[in-house]
Amino acid sequence: MVLAELGGSISRALQQMSNATIIDEKVLNECLNEITRALLQADVHFKLVRDMTTNIKKIVNLDDLAAGHNKRRIIQQAVFNELCKILDPGKASFTPKKGKPSIVMFVGLQGSGKTTTCTKYAYYHQKKGWKPALVCADTFRAGAFDQLKQNATKAKIPFYGSYTESDPVKIAVDGVETFKKENCDLIIVDTSGRHKQEAALFEEMRQVAEATKPDLVIFVMDSSIGQAAFDQAQAFKQSVAVGAVIVTKMDGHAKGGGALSAVAATKSPVIFIGTGEHMDEFDVFDVKPFVSRLLGMGDWSGFMDKIHEVVPMDQQPELLQKLSEGHFTLRIMYEQFQNILKMGPIGQVFSMLPGFSAELMPKGRENESQAKIKRYMTMMDSMTNEELDTSNPKLMTDSRIMRIARGSGHQVHEVMDMMEEYKRLAKMWSKMKGLKIPKKGEMSALSRNMNAQHMSKVLPPQMLKQIGGMGGLQNLMKQMGSAKDMMGGMGGMFSGGDK
Numbered sequence: 362m363v364l365a366e367l368g369g370s371i372s373r374a375l376q377q378m379s380n381a382t383i384i385d386e387k388v389l390n391e392c393l394n395e396i397t398r399a400l401l402q403a404d405v406h407f408k409l410v411r412d413m414t415t416n417i418k419k420i421v422n423l424d425d426l427a428a429g430h431n432k433r434r435i436i437q438q439a440v441f442n443e444l445c446k447i448l449d450p451g452k453a454s455f456t457p458k459k460g461k462p463s464i465v466m467f468v469g470l471q472g473s474g475k476t477t478t479c480t481k482y483a484y485y486h487q488k489k490g491w492k493p494a495l496v497c498a499d500t501f502r503a504g505a506f507d508q509l510k511q512n513a514t515k516a517k518i519p520f521y522g523s524y525t526e527s528d529p530v531k532i533a534v535d536g537v538e539t540f541k542k543e544n545c546d547l548i549i550v551d552t553s554g555r556h557k558q559e560a561a562l563f564e565e566m567r568q569v570a571e572a573t574k575p576d577l578v579i580f581v582m583d584s585s586i587g588q589a590a591f592d593q594a595q596a597f598k599q600s601v602a603v604g605a606v607i608v609t610k611m612d613g614h615a616k617g618g619g620a621l622s623a624v625a626a627t628k629s630p631v632i633f634i635g636t637g638e639h640m641d642e643f644d645v646f647d648v649k650p651f652v653s654r655l656l657g658m659g660d661w662s663g664f665m666d667k668i669h670e671v672v673p674m675d676q677q678p679e680l681l682q683k684l685s686e687g688h689f690t691l692r693i694m695y696e697q698f699q700n701i702l703k704m705g706p707i708g709q710v711f712s713m714l715p716g717f718s719a720e721l722m723p724k725g726r727e728n729e730s731q732a733k734i735k736r737y738m739t740m741m742d743s744m745t746n747e748e749l750d751t752s753n754p755k756l757m758t759d760s761r762i763m764r765i766a767r768g769s770g771h772q773v774h775e776v777m778d779m780m781e782e783y784k785r786l787a788k789m790w791s792k793m794k795g796l797k798i799p800k801k802g803e804m805s806a807l808s809r810n811m812n813a814q815h816m817s818k819v820l821p822p823q824m825l826k827q828i829g830g831m832g833g834l835q836n837l838m839k840q841m842g843s844a845k846d847m848m849g850g851m852g853g854m855f856s857g858g859d860k
Protein backbone atom coordinates (compact mmCIF):
# COMPACT_ATOMS: atom_id res chain seq x y z
CA MET A 362 0.00 0.00 0.00
CA VAL A 363 1.52 3.26 -1.16
CA LEU A 364 0.29 5.31 1.77
CA ALA A 365 1.97 2.87 4.09
CA GLU A 366 5.23 3.65 2.29
CA LEU A 367 4.74 7.35 2.93
CA GLY A 368 3.93 6.66 6.57
CA GLY A 369 6.87 4.25 6.75
CA SER A 370 9.30 6.92 5.47
CA ILE A 371 8.06 9.48 7.98
CA SER A 372 8.12 7.01 10.88
CA ARG A 373 11.63 5.90 9.89
CA ALA A 374 12.82 9.50 9.84
CA LEU A 375 11.40 10.00 13.34
CA GLN A 376 12.89 6.72 14.51
CA GLN A 377 16.35 7.58 13.20
CA MET A 378 16.16 10.88 14.97
CA SER A 379 15.28 9.22 18.26
CA ASN A 380 18.19 6.82 17.86
CA ALA A 381 20.59 9.76 17.94
CA THR A 382 22.26 10.30 21.31
CA ILE A 383 21.64 14.04 21.26
CA ILE A 384 18.90 15.73 19.29
CA ASP A 385 20.49 18.91 18.02
CA GLU A 386 19.70 21.15 15.10
CA LYS A 387 21.57 18.96 12.63
CA VAL A 388 19.64 15.84 13.64
CA LEU A 389 16.32 17.70 13.52
CA ASN A 390 17.12 19.11 10.07
CA GLU A 391 18.01 15.68 8.73
CA CYS A 392 14.73 14.33 10.05
CA LEU A 393 12.72 17.18 8.53
CA ASN A 394 14.55 16.77 5.20
CA GLU A 395 13.57 13.12 5.09
CA ILE A 396 9.94 13.99 5.88
CA THR A 397 9.98 16.71 3.22
CA ARG A 398 11.30 14.26 0.63
CA ALA A 399 8.61 11.71 1.47
CA LEU A 400 5.81 14.28 1.24
CA LEU A 401 7.04 15.75 -2.04
CA GLN A 402 7.26 12.23 -3.44
CA ALA A 403 3.61 11.77 -2.49
CA ASP A 404 2.94 14.92 -4.54
CA VAL A 405 2.00 17.16 -1.62
CA HIS A 406 2.23 20.78 -2.78
CA PHE A 407 5.69 22.18 -1.98
CA LYS A 408 4.23 25.27 -0.28
CA LEU A 409 2.30 23.11 2.18
CA VAL A 410 5.45 21.13 2.91
CA ARG A 411 7.55 24.25 3.34
CA ASP A 412 5.03 25.81 5.73
CA MET A 413 4.89 22.58 7.65
CA THR A 414 8.65 22.40 8.26
CA THR A 415 8.80 26.10 9.18
CA ASN A 416 6.03 25.58 11.72
CA ILE A 417 7.69 22.52 13.21
CA LYS A 418 10.95 24.40 13.62
CA LYS A 419 9.09 27.22 15.33
CA ILE A 420 7.38 24.87 17.76
CA VAL A 421 10.46 22.81 18.44
CA ASN A 422 12.88 25.39 19.61
CA LEU A 423 15.65 23.08 20.70
CA ASP A 424 17.50 25.69 22.73
CA ASP A 425 14.42 26.38 24.81
CA LEU A 426 13.76 22.78 25.57
CA ALA A 427 15.35 22.14 28.91
CA ALA A 428 17.02 18.83 29.55
CA GLY A 429 14.47 16.33 30.72
CA HIS A 430 11.93 17.34 28.10
CA ASN A 431 11.19 14.47 25.81
CA LYS A 432 12.33 16.08 22.56
CA ARG A 433 11.43 13.09 20.48
CA ARG A 434 7.85 13.18 21.78
CA ILE A 435 7.56 16.92 21.19
CA ILE A 436 8.87 16.60 17.62
CA GLN A 437 6.63 13.63 16.89
CA GLN A 438 3.65 15.54 18.23
CA ALA A 439 4.56 18.58 16.12
CA VAL A 440 4.83 16.42 12.98
CA PHE A 441 1.49 14.83 13.84
CA ASN A 442 -0.22 18.20 14.37
CA GLU A 443 1.19 19.69 11.18
CA LEU A 444 0.17 16.71 9.05
CA CYS A 445 -3.32 16.97 10.53
CA LYS A 446 -3.38 20.66 9.63
CA ILE A 447 -2.48 19.89 6.00
CA LEU A 448 -5.27 17.34 5.73
CA ASP A 449 -7.95 19.14 7.69
CA PRO A 450 -10.39 21.11 5.51
CA GLY A 451 -11.76 22.78 8.64
CA LYS A 452 -15.27 21.77 7.67
CA ALA A 453 -17.40 18.78 8.54
CA SER A 454 -19.61 16.98 6.05
CA PHE A 455 -23.36 16.50 6.30
CA THR A 456 -23.94 13.06 7.78
CA PRO A 457 -27.11 11.15 6.90
CA LYS A 458 -29.04 9.78 9.88
CA LYS A 459 -30.05 6.15 10.12
CA GLY A 460 -33.81 5.66 9.82
CA LYS A 461 -34.39 9.07 8.25
CA PRO A 462 -34.54 8.96 4.42
CA SER A 463 -31.57 10.66 2.79
CA ILE A 464 -30.72 11.02 -0.88
CA VAL A 465 -27.03 10.94 -1.72
CA MET A 466 -25.91 11.74 -5.26
CA PHE A 467 -22.51 10.63 -6.56
CA VAL A 468 -20.66 12.67 -9.19
CA GLY A 469 -17.23 12.39 -10.79
CA LEU A 470 -15.31 11.80 -13.98
CA GLN A 471 -15.57 8.53 -15.89
CA GLY A 472 -13.27 5.87 -14.50
CA SER A 473 -12.79 7.62 -11.16
CA GLY A 474 -14.35 4.63 -9.46
CA LYS A 475 -17.76 6.22 -8.96
CA THR A 476 -19.92 3.15 -9.58
CA THR A 477 -17.69 0.90 -7.46
CA THR A 478 -17.69 3.51 -4.69
CA CYS A 479 -21.50 3.83 -4.68
CA THR A 480 -21.74 0.13 -3.87
CA LYS A 481 -18.96 0.30 -1.27
CA TYR A 482 -20.77 3.21 0.39
CA ALA A 483 -24.07 1.31 0.37
CA TYR A 484 -22.43 -1.87 1.66
CA TYR A 485 -20.63 0.01 4.45
CA HIS A 486 -23.93 1.43 5.70
CA GLN A 487 -25.82 -1.83 5.22
CA LYS A 488 -23.35 -3.54 7.56
CA LYS A 489 -24.19 -0.90 10.15
CA GLY A 490 -27.90 -1.65 9.94
CA TRP A 491 -29.02 0.91 7.35
CA LYS A 492 -31.43 0.17 4.53
CA PRO A 493 -29.59 1.48 1.46
CA ALA A 494 -30.66 1.32 -2.20
CA LEU A 495 -28.87 2.11 -5.45
CA VAL A 496 -30.19 4.04 -8.46
CA CYS A 497 -28.23 3.96 -11.71
CA ALA A 498 -28.79 7.27 -13.49
CA ASP A 499 -25.68 6.84 -15.63
CA THR A 500 -27.11 6.65 -19.14
CA PHE A 501 -23.89 7.82 -20.77
CA ARG A 502 -21.71 4.75 -20.33
CA ALA A 503 -23.08 1.56 -21.85
CA GLY A 504 -22.69 -1.14 -19.25
CA ALA A 505 -22.91 1.16 -16.25
CA PHE A 506 -26.29 -0.27 -15.23
CA ASP A 507 -25.04 -3.84 -15.60
CA GLN A 508 -22.03 -3.05 -13.44
CA LEU A 509 -24.14 -1.49 -10.70
CA LYS A 510 -26.65 -4.32 -10.90
CA GLN A 511 -23.91 -6.91 -10.57
CA ASN A 512 -22.28 -5.17 -7.58
CA ALA A 513 -25.64 -4.54 -5.92
CA THR A 514 -26.75 -8.15 -6.35
CA LYS A 515 -23.51 -9.41 -4.84
CA ALA A 516 -24.00 -7.20 -1.80
CA LYS A 517 -27.77 -7.91 -1.66
CA ILE A 518 -28.66 -4.22 -2.03
CA PRO A 519 -31.84 -3.22 -3.92
CA PHE A 520 -31.18 -1.36 -7.16
CA TYR A 521 -33.07 0.56 -9.83
CA GLY A 522 -32.19 1.34 -13.45
CA SER A 523 -33.31 0.92 -17.04
CA TYR A 524 -31.92 -0.47 -20.28
CA THR A 525 -34.30 1.56 -22.42
CA GLU A 526 -34.86 4.92 -20.75
CA SER A 527 -32.25 7.42 -21.90
CA ASP A 528 -33.20 10.35 -19.69
CA PRO A 529 -31.05 10.26 -16.53
CA VAL A 530 -33.33 12.73 -14.76
CA LYS A 531 -36.38 10.49 -15.24
CA ILE A 532 -34.52 7.40 -14.01
CA ALA A 533 -33.17 9.25 -10.98
CA VAL A 534 -36.62 10.61 -10.01
CA ASP A 535 -38.38 7.26 -10.54
CA GLY A 536 -35.68 5.39 -8.61
CA VAL A 537 -35.79 7.79 -5.68
CA GLU A 538 -39.62 7.61 -5.55
CA THR A 539 -39.57 3.82 -5.66
CA PHE A 540 -37.14 3.52 -2.76
CA LYS A 541 -38.81 6.21 -0.69
CA LYS A 542 -41.97 4.10 -0.83
CA GLU A 543 -39.93 1.10 0.29
CA ASN A 544 -38.73 3.06 3.33
CA CYS A 545 -35.06 2.95 2.37
CA ASP A 546 -33.08 5.37 4.52
CA LEU A 547 -30.12 5.85 2.17
CA ILE A 548 -30.99 6.30 -1.50
CA ILE A 549 -27.80 6.51 -3.53
CA VAL A 550 -27.94 7.96 -7.05
CA ASP A 551 -25.03 7.13 -9.38
CA THR A 552 -24.72 9.69 -12.19
CA SER A 553 -22.84 9.71 -15.51
CA GLY A 554 -19.20 10.67 -15.85
CA ARG A 555 -17.23 12.02 -18.81
CA HIS A 556 -13.60 11.68 -19.79
CA LYS A 557 -12.95 15.25 -18.80
CA GLN A 558 -14.71 18.14 -17.15
CA GLU A 559 -17.11 19.51 -19.76
CA ALA A 560 -20.30 21.54 -20.00
CA ALA A 561 -22.53 18.54 -20.86
CA LEU A 562 -21.46 16.67 -17.72
CA PHE A 563 -22.06 19.63 -15.45
CA GLU A 564 -25.42 20.38 -17.05
CA GLU A 565 -26.60 16.78 -16.56
CA MET A 566 -25.41 16.85 -12.94
CA ARG A 567 -27.29 20.06 -12.29
CA GLN A 568 -30.51 18.66 -13.78
CA VAL A 569 -30.36 15.44 -11.76
CA ALA A 570 -29.63 17.42 -8.59
CA GLU A 571 -32.48 19.80 -9.25
CA ALA A 572 -34.96 16.98 -9.78
CA THR A 573 -33.92 14.73 -6.90
CA LYS A 574 -32.92 17.40 -4.34
CA PRO A 575 -30.12 15.34 -2.75
CA ASP A 576 -29.25 15.83 0.91
CA LEU A 577 -25.62 15.26 0.05
CA VAL A 578 -23.59 15.32 -3.17
CA ILE A 579 -20.44 13.25 -3.02
CA PHE A 580 -17.67 13.92 -5.49
CA VAL A 581 -15.57 10.82 -6.28
CA MET A 582 -12.01 11.39 -7.38
CA ASP A 583 -9.11 9.19 -8.45
CA SER A 584 -6.05 9.78 -6.23
CA SER A 585 -3.58 9.25 -9.08
CA ILE A 586 -3.92 12.86 -10.17
CA GLY A 587 -2.18 14.02 -6.99
CA GLN A 588 -2.20 17.77 -6.35
CA ALA A 589 -4.10 18.36 -9.62
CA ALA A 590 -7.05 17.29 -7.47
CA PHE A 591 -7.28 20.89 -6.34
CA ASP A 592 -8.47 22.12 -9.76
CA GLN A 593 -10.78 19.16 -10.33
CA ALA A 594 -12.42 19.48 -6.94
CA GLN A 595 -12.87 23.25 -7.42
CA ALA A 596 -14.48 22.73 -10.84
CA PHE A 597 -17.02 20.26 -9.47
CA LYS A 598 -17.72 22.43 -6.45
CA GLN A 599 -18.51 25.38 -8.66
CA SER A 600 -21.06 23.41 -10.71
CA VAL A 601 -22.91 21.47 -8.05
CA ALA A 602 -23.13 21.74 -4.25
CA VAL A 603 -20.46 19.15 -3.40
CA GLY A 604 -20.78 18.33 0.30
CA ALA A 605 -18.15 15.63 0.62
CA VAL A 606 -15.39 13.88 -1.33
CA ILE A 607 -14.32 10.26 -1.60
CA VAL A 608 -10.79 9.68 -2.89
CA THR A 609 -10.34 6.31 -4.60
CA LYS A 610 -7.42 4.06 -5.55
CA MET A 611 -5.34 5.07 -2.57
CA ASP A 612 -3.83 1.59 -2.79
CA GLY A 613 -2.17 1.99 -6.11
CA HIS A 614 -0.82 5.48 -6.48
CA ALA A 615 2.18 7.24 -5.01
CA LYS A 616 0.35 10.55 -5.21
CA GLY A 617 -2.36 9.81 -2.63
CA GLY A 618 -0.97 12.22 -0.05
CA GLY A 619 -0.98 15.01 -2.61
CA ALA A 620 -4.56 14.31 -3.61
CA LEU A 621 -5.80 14.31 -0.01
CA SER A 622 -4.04 17.55 0.89
CA ALA A 623 -5.19 19.23 -2.32
CA VAL A 624 -8.82 18.35 -1.63
CA ALA A 625 -8.48 19.68 1.91
CA ALA A 626 -7.17 22.93 0.46
CA THR A 627 -10.50 23.35 -1.38
CA LYS A 628 -12.20 23.13 2.05
CA SER A 629 -14.11 19.99 1.09
CA PRO A 630 -14.19 17.19 3.67
CA VAL A 631 -12.94 13.80 2.49
CA ILE A 632 -15.21 11.24 4.18
CA PHE A 633 -13.92 7.89 2.87
CA ILE A 634 -10.97 6.58 0.91
CA GLY A 635 -11.03 3.63 -1.50
CA THR A 636 -8.14 1.26 -0.91
CA GLY A 637 -8.82 -1.52 -3.42
CA GLU A 638 -11.29 -2.99 -5.86
CA HIS A 639 -13.13 -5.12 -3.32
CA MET A 640 -16.28 -4.06 -1.57
CA ASP A 641 -14.69 -3.85 1.88
CA GLU A 642 -11.58 -2.01 0.76
CA PHE A 643 -13.09 1.22 1.90
CA ASP A 644 -12.05 3.22 4.96
CA VAL A 645 -13.69 6.03 6.86
CA PHE A 646 -11.47 9.05 6.53
CA ASP A 647 -10.98 10.97 9.71
CA VAL A 648 -7.92 13.16 9.82
CA LYS A 649 -6.47 12.43 13.28
CA PRO A 650 -6.84 8.64 13.29
CA PHE A 651 -5.61 8.60 9.68
CA VAL A 652 -2.40 10.48 10.50
CA SER A 653 -1.99 8.38 13.61
CA ARG A 654 -2.11 5.23 11.47
CA LEU A 655 0.18 6.76 8.91
CA LEU A 656 2.81 7.34 11.56
CA GLY A 657 2.39 3.87 13.02
CA MET A 658 0.76 5.26 16.16
CA GLY A 659 -2.40 3.18 15.79
CA ASP A 660 -6.09 3.98 15.51
CA TRP A 661 -7.98 2.44 18.37
CA SER A 662 -11.29 3.98 17.46
CA GLY A 663 -11.15 2.42 13.98
CA PHE A 664 -9.99 -0.88 15.43
CA MET A 665 -12.80 -1.00 17.95
CA ASP A 666 -15.28 -0.03 15.28
CA LYS A 667 -14.20 -3.07 13.30
CA ILE A 668 -14.47 -5.31 16.34
CA HIS A 669 -17.98 -4.12 17.08
CA GLU A 670 -18.90 -4.65 13.46
CA VAL A 671 -17.88 -8.29 13.49
CA VAL A 672 -18.29 -9.49 17.07
CA PRO A 673 -21.81 -8.56 18.18
CA MET A 674 -21.74 -6.86 21.58
CA ASP A 675 -23.94 -9.53 23.12
CA GLN A 676 -21.41 -12.22 22.23
CA GLN A 677 -18.39 -10.44 23.63
CA PRO A 678 -19.00 -11.01 27.36
CA GLU A 679 -19.68 -14.69 26.75
CA LEU A 680 -16.43 -15.09 24.84
CA LEU A 681 -14.47 -13.25 27.52
CA GLN A 682 -16.03 -15.34 30.23
CA LYS A 683 -14.88 -18.55 28.52
CA LEU A 684 -11.40 -17.15 28.00
CA SER A 685 -11.12 -15.99 31.59
CA GLU A 686 -11.98 -19.54 32.68
CA GLY A 687 -9.11 -20.80 30.55
CA HIS A 688 -11.31 -22.71 28.09
CA PHE A 689 -9.92 -22.04 24.68
CA THR A 690 -11.52 -24.59 22.40
CA LEU A 691 -11.22 -25.26 18.69
CA ARG A 692 -14.72 -23.86 18.32
CA ILE A 693 -13.59 -20.54 19.78
CA MET A 694 -10.66 -20.58 17.37
CA TYR A 695 -13.10 -21.26 14.51
CA GLU A 696 -15.32 -18.35 15.56
CA GLN A 697 -12.31 -16.07 15.86
CA PHE A 698 -11.24 -17.02 12.35
CA GLN A 699 -14.73 -16.24 11.10
CA ASN A 700 -14.46 -12.82 12.72
CA ILE A 701 -11.13 -12.13 11.10
CA LEU A 702 -12.47 -12.96 7.68
CA LYS A 703 -15.46 -10.69 8.33
CA MET A 704 -13.12 -7.87 9.31
CA GLY A 705 -11.82 -7.62 5.79
CA PRO A 706 -8.21 -7.42 4.70
CA ILE A 707 -5.94 -8.30 7.61
CA GLY A 708 -3.38 -5.67 6.63
CA GLN A 709 -6.00 -2.97 7.05
CA VAL A 710 -6.87 -4.20 10.51
CA PHE A 711 -3.21 -4.44 11.53
CA SER A 712 -2.50 -0.91 10.40
CA MET A 713 -4.87 0.31 13.10
CA LEU A 714 -2.67 -1.07 15.86
CA PRO A 715 0.09 1.06 17.34
CA GLY A 716 3.52 0.13 16.09
CA PHE A 717 2.14 -1.68 13.09
CA SER A 718 1.65 -0.38 9.61
CA ALA A 719 0.10 -1.96 6.55
CA GLU A 720 3.67 -2.20 5.29
CA LEU A 721 4.23 -5.06 7.70
CA MET A 722 1.66 -7.17 5.94
CA PRO A 723 2.42 -7.06 2.21
CA LYS A 724 -0.52 -7.92 -0.05
CA GLY A 725 0.89 -11.34 -1.03
CA ARG A 726 1.34 -12.42 2.55
CA GLU A 727 -2.06 -11.12 3.46
CA ASN A 728 -3.69 -13.39 0.89
CA GLU A 729 -1.55 -16.28 2.07
CA SER A 730 -2.62 -15.66 5.62
CA GLN A 731 -6.28 -15.49 4.70
CA ALA A 732 -6.00 -18.66 2.60
CA LYS A 733 -4.48 -20.43 5.60
CA ILE A 734 -7.36 -19.39 7.81
CA LYS A 735 -9.85 -20.68 5.26
CA ARG A 736 -7.91 -23.96 5.00
CA TYR A 737 -7.99 -24.42 8.77
CA MET A 738 -11.71 -23.69 8.84
CA THR A 739 -12.38 -26.35 6.19
CA MET A 740 -10.53 -28.86 8.36
CA MET A 741 -12.52 -27.83 11.43
CA ASP A 742 -15.72 -28.29 9.41
CA SER A 743 -14.87 -32.00 9.39
CA MET A 744 -14.64 -32.20 13.18
CA THR A 745 -17.28 -33.52 15.54
CA ASN A 746 -18.88 -31.34 18.20
CA GLU A 747 -16.94 -33.24 20.85
CA GLU A 748 -13.67 -32.36 19.13
CA LEU A 749 -14.61 -28.73 18.66
CA ASP A 750 -15.70 -28.21 22.24
CA THR A 751 -12.87 -29.84 24.13
CA SER A 752 -9.95 -27.94 25.47
CA ASN A 753 -7.96 -31.16 25.82
CA PRO A 754 -5.73 -31.66 22.76
CA LYS A 755 -5.10 -35.30 23.83
CA LEU A 756 -8.54 -36.14 22.49
CA MET A 757 -7.14 -35.65 19.01
CA THR A 758 -5.76 -39.15 18.45
CA ASP A 759 -4.00 -40.23 15.24
CA SER A 760 -7.13 -41.90 13.94
CA ARG A 761 -9.19 -38.75 14.51
CA ILE A 762 -6.57 -36.63 12.73
CA MET A 763 -6.56 -39.05 9.79
CA ARG A 764 -10.35 -38.94 9.60
CA ILE A 765 -10.35 -35.10 9.61
CA ALA A 766 -7.69 -35.00 6.87
CA ARG A 767 -9.68 -37.43 4.70
CA GLY A 768 -12.97 -35.69 5.35
CA SER A 769 -11.65 -32.22 4.50
CA GLY A 770 -9.51 -33.26 1.56
CA HIS A 771 -6.27 -32.23 3.26
CA GLN A 772 -2.99 -33.92 4.17
CA VAL A 773 -2.43 -35.28 7.66
CA HIS A 774 0.50 -32.91 8.20
CA GLU A 775 -1.78 -29.96 7.40
CA VAL A 776 -4.24 -31.02 10.11
CA MET A 777 -1.30 -31.37 12.47
CA ASP A 778 -0.17 -27.84 11.56
CA MET A 779 -3.62 -26.59 12.39
CA MET A 780 -3.50 -28.36 15.77
CA GLU A 781 -0.12 -26.76 16.45
CA GLU A 782 -1.65 -23.36 15.75
CA TYR A 783 -4.48 -24.21 18.13
CA LYS A 784 -2.03 -25.24 20.86
CA ARG A 785 -0.05 -22.05 20.41
CA LEU A 786 -3.17 -19.93 20.79
CA ALA A 787 -4.51 -22.02 23.66
CA LYS A 788 -1.19 -21.57 25.49
CA MET A 789 -1.35 -17.85 24.94
CA TRP A 790 -4.92 -17.61 26.14
CA SER A 791 -4.20 -19.79 29.17
CA LYS A 792 -2.28 -16.82 30.53
CA MET A 793 -5.60 -15.01 30.58
CA LYS A 794 -7.03 -17.45 33.10
CA GLY A 795 -8.38 -15.63 36.12
CA LEU A 796 -8.74 -12.40 34.24
CA LYS A 797 -11.00 -10.02 36.07
CA ILE A 798 -13.71 -8.77 33.76
CA PRO A 799 -15.02 -5.40 34.88
CA LYS A 800 -18.73 -4.72 34.48
CA LYS A 801 -19.82 -2.32 31.77
CA GLY A 802 -18.72 1.22 32.60
CA GLU A 803 -16.84 0.06 35.70
CA MET A 804 -13.17 0.30 35.06
CA SER A 805 -11.33 0.96 38.26
CA ALA A 806 -7.65 1.81 38.20
CA LEU A 807 -6.99 -1.50 39.95
CA SER A 808 -8.75 -3.66 37.41
CA ARG A 809 -7.14 -1.69 34.64
CA ASN A 810 -3.71 -2.44 36.09
CA MET A 811 -4.56 -6.09 36.52
CA ASN A 812 -5.77 -6.38 32.96
CA ALA A 813 -2.78 -4.51 31.64
CA GLN A 814 -0.59 -7.00 33.48
CA HIS A 815 -2.44 -9.88 31.91
CA MET A 816 -2.21 -8.27 28.51
CA SER A 817 1.51 -7.65 28.88
CA LYS A 818 2.04 -11.40 29.34
CA VAL A 819 0.10 -12.18 26.22
CA LEU A 820 1.44 -9.57 23.84
CA PRO A 821 4.46 -10.45 21.74
CA PRO A 822 7.44 -8.61 23.35
CA GLN A 823 8.12 -6.65 20.16
CA MET A 824 4.61 -5.30 20.12
CA LEU A 825 4.70 -4.44 23.81
CA LYS A 826 7.90 -2.49 23.21
CA GLN A 827 6.34 -0.58 20.36
CA ILE A 828 3.31 0.31 22.44
CA GLY A 829 5.66 1.78 25.02
CA GLY A 830 5.92 -1.00 27.64
CA MET A 831 3.59 -1.34 30.60
CA GLY A 832 3.03 2.43 30.87
CA GLY A 833 2.03 2.65 27.22
CA LEU A 834 -0.25 -0.35 27.55
CA GLN A 835 -2.03 1.10 30.59
CA ASN A 836 -2.48 4.34 28.73
CA LEU A 837 -3.96 2.55 25.79
CA MET A 838 -6.38 0.67 27.95
CA LYS A 839 -7.42 3.94 29.52
CA GLN A 840 -8.01 5.38 26.08
CA MET A 841 -10.11 2.42 25.13
CA GLY A 842 -12.24 2.74 28.21
CA SER A 843 -13.11 -0.91 28.33
CA ALA A 844 -10.83 -3.85 28.78
CA LYS A 845 -13.58 -6.11 27.49
CA ASP A 846 -13.39 -4.58 24.07
CA MET A 847 -9.70 -4.96 23.86
CA MET A 848 -9.84 -8.57 24.87
CA GLY A 849 -12.35 -9.46 22.21
CA GLY A 850 -10.24 -7.70 19.68
CA MET A 851 -6.96 -9.22 20.62
CA GLY A 852 -8.41 -12.66 20.23
CA GLY A 853 -9.18 -11.92 16.63
CA MET A 854 -5.93 -10.23 15.98
CA PHE A 855 -3.63 -12.91 17.26
CA SER A 856 -5.27 -15.69 15.45
CA GLY A 857 -4.92 -13.59 12.32
CA GLY A 858 -1.16 -13.32 12.53
CA ASP A 859 0.81 -15.48 10.16
CA LYS A 860 3.37 -16.75 12.62
Ligand SMILES: Nc1nc2c(ncn2[C@@H]2O[C@H](COP(=O)(O)OP(=O)(O)OP(=O)(O)O)[C@@H](O)[C@H]2O)c(=O)[nH]1
Pocket residue numbers: 469470471472473474475476477478499502505508553554555609610611612613634635636637638
Ligand atom coordinates in the same frame (compact mmCIF):
# COMPACT_ATOMS: atom_id res chain seq x y z
N1 LIG B 1 -7.31 -0.34 -6.99
C1 LIG B 1 -8.48 0.27 -6.89
N2 LIG B 1 -9.33 0.22 -7.93
C2 LIG B 1 -10.52 0.84 -7.81
C3 LIG B 1 -10.90 1.53 -6.63
N3 LIG B 1 -12.13 2.04 -6.82
C4 LIG B 1 -12.52 1.68 -8.08
N4 LIG B 1 -11.54 0.96 -8.67
C5 LIG B 1 -11.51 0.41 -10.04
O1 LIG B 1 -11.53 1.48 -10.97
C6 LIG B 1 -12.16 1.09 -12.17
C7 LIG B 1 -13.21 2.12 -12.56
O2 LIG B 1 -14.26 2.07 -11.63
P1 LIG B 1 -15.78 2.36 -11.98
O3 LIG B 1 -16.52 2.23 -10.71
O4 LIG B 1 -16.22 1.54 -13.11
O5 LIG B 1 -15.65 3.84 -12.47
P2 LIG B 1 -16.76 4.95 -12.73
O6 LIG B 1 -16.18 6.21 -12.24
O7 LIG B 1 -18.08 4.53 -12.18
O8 LIG B 1 -16.87 5.02 -14.27
P3 LIG B 1 -18.12 5.61 -15.05
O9 LIG B 1 -19.31 4.85 -14.60
O10 LIG B 1 -17.76 5.32 -16.44
O11 LIG B 1 -18.21 7.06 -14.75
C8 LIG B 1 -12.72 -0.28 -11.91
O12 LIG B 1 -11.85 -1.24 -12.47
C9 LIG B 1 -12.72 -0.41 -10.39
O13 LIG B 1 -12.58 -1.74 -9.95
C10 LIG B 1 -9.97 1.57 -5.54
O14 LIG B 1 -10.18 2.16 -4.47
N5 LIG B 1 -8.78 0.92 -5.74
